[in-house]
Amino acid sequence: xxxxxxxxxxxxxxxxxxxxxxxxxxxxxxxxxxxxxxxxxxxxxxxxxxxxxxxxxxxxxxxxxxxxxxxxxxxxxxxxxxxxxxxxxxxxxxxxxxxxxxxxxxxxxxxxxxxxxxxxxxxxxxxxxxxxxxxxxxxxxxxxxxxxxxxxxxxxxxxxxxxxxxxxxxxxxxxxxxxxxxxx
Numbered sequence: 001x002x003x004x005x006x007x008x009x010x011x012x013x014x015x016x017x018x019x020x021x022x023x024x025x026x027x028x029x030x031x032x033x034x035x036x037x038x039x040x041x042x043x044x045x046x047x048x049x050x051x052x053x054x055x056x057x058x059x060x061x062x063x064x065x066x067x068x069x070x071x072x073x074x075x076x077x078x079x080x081x082x083x084x085x086x087x088x089x090x091x092x093x094x095x096x097x098x099x100x101x102x103x104x105x106x107x108x109x110x111x112x113x114x115x116x117x118x119x120x121x122x123x124x125x126x127x128x129x130x131x132x133x134x135x136x137x138x139x140x141x142x143x144x145x146x147x148x149x150x151x152x153x154x155x156x157x158x159x160x161x162x163x164x165x166x167x168x169x170x171x172x173x174x175x176x177x178x179x180x181x182x183x184x
Contacts, residue, residue, distance in 0.1 A: 020171075020172045020173060021060075021172055021173050021175050023060065023174075024057055024058070024059045025058045025059075026055045026056070026057050026066070027055060027056045027057075027058075028053065028054070028055055029055060029056050030054060031052075031054055034054050034065050034067070034080075034084075035082065035083060036084060037080070037083065037084025037085065038065055038067065038080040038084040038086075039084075040084075041080070041086055042067050042078060045078075047072075048071050049069040050070045050071065051069055052067065052068075052069045053068045054067055054068075055067075055068065057079070064079050064080060064081055064082070064087060065079070065082070065084070066079045067080075074092065074093070075091070075092040076089065076090070076092075077089070077090040077091075077092075077122070085127075086127040087127065088124055088125060088126055088127065089124075089125040090122040090123065090124050090125070091123045091125075092120065092121065092122050093121050093122065093123050094121065095118065095121065097123075097137075098142065100166075101164070101165065102166070104165070104166035104167070105162055105166045108166075108168050113146075114148075114149070114150070114151065115148060115149045116146050116147065116148045117146070117147045117148075118144055118145075119144075119147050119157070120144065120145040121142065121143075121144050122142070122143045122144075123137075124139050124140055124141040124142065124143045125139055126141075138164065139164060140164060141161050141162065141163055142161070142162045142163075142164070143159065143160070144159070144160050144161075144162070145158070145159055145174065146158045146159075146160055156173060157173070157176075158172065158173055159171070159172050159174050
């Protein structure tokens with residue numbers, strides 16, 4: 001009986017750890033491999049789209065589809081579930097476009113990490129939002145990729161989400177895919 005309880009606890013802890021890790025794998029696909037509803041949504045976007053690319057994304061057990069394109073100098077990432085239902089829209093932005101929010105995020109990062117660098121910032125819009133089709137503003141959340149070095153000088157990356165006011169919401173470690181498939 002004790003052994004059974006031990007295994008249940010260990011499996012529960014491993015599931016918690018799995019949820020705190022971002023280990024995505026993106027595979028480029030063509031438009032015909034995208035869900036039909038996703039293609040309809042993208043077609044109906046009233047913005048100019050350049051360099052349209054499609055991806056199938058696997059993150060743990062979850063599979064999603066993504067369309068990435070440029071419009072008016074911004075990089076958009078529109079993510080859908082397997083049925084083509086919109087999950088979110090992310091727009092890559094600079095620190096300057098975050099106005100006063102960046103100060104509270106930087107303050108949080110400074111108190112959390114000895115050394116950090118913001119590598120990527122995305123304004124995130126949920127399906128029920130009406131995201132701005134030009135310069136992004138008033139997102140539902142901010143998603144940042146942060147590179148850190150700990151006291152042993154080990155480099156770690158985290159995907160961190162902050163609300164629209166810059167308050168910390170969640171974090172998960174970014175695990176890079178191994179490059180075992182490379183031949184030298």
